[in-house]
Amino acid sequence: xxxxxxxxxxxxxxxxxxxxxxxxxxxxxxxxxxxxxxxxxxxxxx
Amino acid sequence: xxxxxxxxxxxxxxxxxxxxxxxxxxxxxxxxxxxxxxxxxxxxxxxxxxxxxxxxxxxxxxxxxxxxxxxxxxxxxxxxxxxxxxxxxxxxxxxxxxxxxxxxxxxxxxxxxxxxxxxxxxxxxxxxxxxxxxxxxxxxxxxxxxxxxxxxxxxxxxxxxxxxxxxxxxxxxxxxxxxxxxxxxxxxxxxxxxxxxxxxxxxxxxxxxxxxxxxxxxxxxxxxxxxxxxxxxxxxxxxxxxxxxxxxxxxxxxxxxxxxxxxxxxxxxxxxxxxxxxxxxxxxxxxxxxxxxxxxxxxxxxxxxxxxxxxxxxxxxxxxxxxxxxxxxxxxxxxxxxxxxxxxxxxxxxxxxxxxxxxxxxxxxxxxxxxxxxxxxxxxxxxxxxxxxxxxxxxxxxxxxxxxxxxxxxxxxxxxxxxxxxxxxxxxxxxxxxxxxxxxxxxxxxxxxxxxxxxxx
Numbered sequence: 088x089x090x091x092x093x094x095x096x097x098x099x100x101x102x103x104x105x106x107x108x109x110x111x112x113x114x115x116x117x118x119x120x121x122x123x124x125x126x127x128x129x130x131x132x133x
Numbered sequence: 134x135x136x137x138x139x140x141x142x143x144x145x146x147x148x149x150x151x152x153x154x155x156x157x158x159x160x161x162x163x164x165x166x167x168x169x170x171x172x173x174x175x176x177x178x179x180x181x182x183x184x185x186x187x188x189x190x191x192x193x194x195x196x197x198x199x200x201x202x203x204x205x206x207x208x209x210x211x212x213x214x215x216x217x218x219x220x221x222x223x224x225x226x227x228x229x230x231x232x233x234x235x236x237x238x239x240x241x242x243x244x245x246x247x248x249x250x251x252x253x254x255x256x257x258x259x260x261x262x263x264x265x266x267x268x269x270x271x272x273x274x275x276x277x278x279x280x281x282x283x284x285x286x287x288x289x290x291x292x293x294x295x296x297x298x299x300x301x302x303x304x305x306x307x308x309x310x311x312x313x314x315x316x317x318x319x320x321x322x323x324x325x326x327x328x329x330x331x332x333x334x335x336x337x338x339x340x341x342x343x344x345x346x347x348x349x350x351x352x353x354x355x356x357x358x359x360x361x362x363x364x365x366x367x368x369x370x371x372x373x374x375x376x377x378x379x380x381x382x383x384x385x386x387x388x389x390x391x392x393x394x395x396x397x398x399x400x401x402x403x404x405x406x407x408x409x410x411x412x413x414x415x416x417x418x419x420x421x422x423x424x425x426x427x428x429x430x431x432x433x434x435x436x437x438x439x440x441x442x443x444x445x446x447x448x449x450x451x452x453x454x455x456x457x458x459x460x461x462x463x464x465x466x467x468x469x470x471x472x473x474x475x476x477x478x479x480x481x482x483x484x485x486x487x488x489x490x491x492x493x494x495x496x497x498x499x500x501x502x503x504x505x506x507x508x509x510x511x512x513x514x515x516x517x518x519x520x521x522x523x524x525x526x527x528x529x530x531x532x533x534x535x536x537x538x539x540x541x542x543x544x545x546x547x548x549x550x551x552x553x554x555x556x557x558x559x560x561x562x563x564x565x566x567x568x569x570x571x572x573x574x575x576x577x578x579x580x581x582x583x584x585x586x587x588x589x590x
Contacts, residue, residue, distance in 0.1 A: 101583060104153075104156055104579050104583065105576065105579060107157075107160070108160075108572055108575050108576055108579070111572055111575075112454070112572050115454065115568055115569065115572065116454065116457070119454070119457045119458055119565065120457055122458070123457055123458065
């Protein structure tokens with residue numbers, strides 16, 4: 088797939104647009120997984 | 134190779150503000166919409182909508198069997214004209230009725246008609262009309278010896294429709310000769326045979342509801358419409374509310390992914406990224422011994438499948454995120470339950486991408502109606518009418534951005550309403566689970582804007 092890498096200049100810049108969303112998703116996953124673990128420990132439903 | 138009919142006539146324009154501001158501005162609009170929904174929309178509105186018949190006899194008249202038959206006859210005549218002009222007319226896309234009718238009026242125009250007037254294709258559907266006419270004739274002829282239709286298998290769900298839709302979009306986007314009139318005519322004939330087999334096996338209405346690609350496709354868009362027909366009476370309902378009646382079944386996620394992914398590829402195929410990558414992929418197939426035209430088609434087919442897969446994958450990631458807090462529903466049930474909320478996004482992509490195609494190329498029907506074969510006829514005296522490019526580049530770009538943002542905001546509202554019903558017994562879950570859908574919608578919005586407008590960056 089050398090041609091994809093050869094054109095990385097095109098799509099690498101585009102990825103920058105998604106950085107804030109990726110950060111949001113990471114935060115969302117971390118907080119919700121933590122909440123689920125906490126509820127499981129306390130024996131409740133999440 | 135370019136696909137002149139499959140792509141708008143002026144897809145790239147100069148933006149009045151930088152693309153980055155458009156992209157982040159659209160994302161902010163979605164976040165604000167989400168917060169407003171969470172704060173102000175606390176009870177399901179769409180799921181518990183009221184349907185009211187149109188006043189007087191209007192609703193009964195519009196939904197009557199007579200209107201259904203007339204529309205069916207028109208549909209059959211148009212299918213016949215498409216096949217005849219495609220096979221017998223001039224073999225140039227611009228002067229032949231078939232390509233413009235199929236790719237502009239049928240494929241794009243009927244989406245607009247479905248949104249505005251409800252499920253009009255159900256009445257105009259030529260295959261349904263023929264199927265019903267044959268069934269009626271057989272019954273009148275005392276067709277007792279005919280075997281009964283098979284029961285439509287549950288596991289098939291919407292899969293035949295998804296495959297049919299993918300096949301059509303492959304013709305439009307991957308084929309080297311999508312707008313060749315005879316190709317269009319032969320494809321219409323081949324698809325007709327497939328539909329007749331489906332109807333013969335499972336019955337007319339079951340096949341129309343789940344298996345016939347265009348009935349399902351336009352039917353899904355009609356769910357956004359304020360008009361709905363019940364027991365042969367046309368009535369009104371709140372816009373978007375019809376989406377709550379979409380039957381959850383196998384293949385629904387795939388179907389919606391095909392609807393969004395294929396239009397996305399149409400956008401991507403105009404970008405320098407795909408021109409380079411797709412071109413080199415085609416060269417690779419070429420070097421492996423494929424004919425150059427086949428290599429080009431194979432590269433495009435891979436691109437279409439890739440984007441359909443990416444759309445389905447992103448959606449499933451969002452659903453997997455919802456599953457963190459929801460241990461009651463399976464991943465499959467969650468995916469199917471919220472899949473209908475993606476229909477407004479499919480509409481937004483289609484409206485934004487094909488806006489110019491319908492507005493400009495659609496006018497070609499005025500002269501093609503007078504000269505469907507492209508042989509110099511002037512049946513209605515309109516053969517000399519030209520195309521009026523009445524919208525400027527900046528207005529088109531602004532409309533595209535507006536359509537994309539509105540579509541995604543509508544999708545958020547539908548998903549939010551669905552979540553309120555699903556988590557009726559635990560309302561605290563509705564908003565946190567929908568944060569995942571917000572992330573999915575923002576990603577889809579950014580992708581849509583980049584595919585539509587990146588040429589201006």
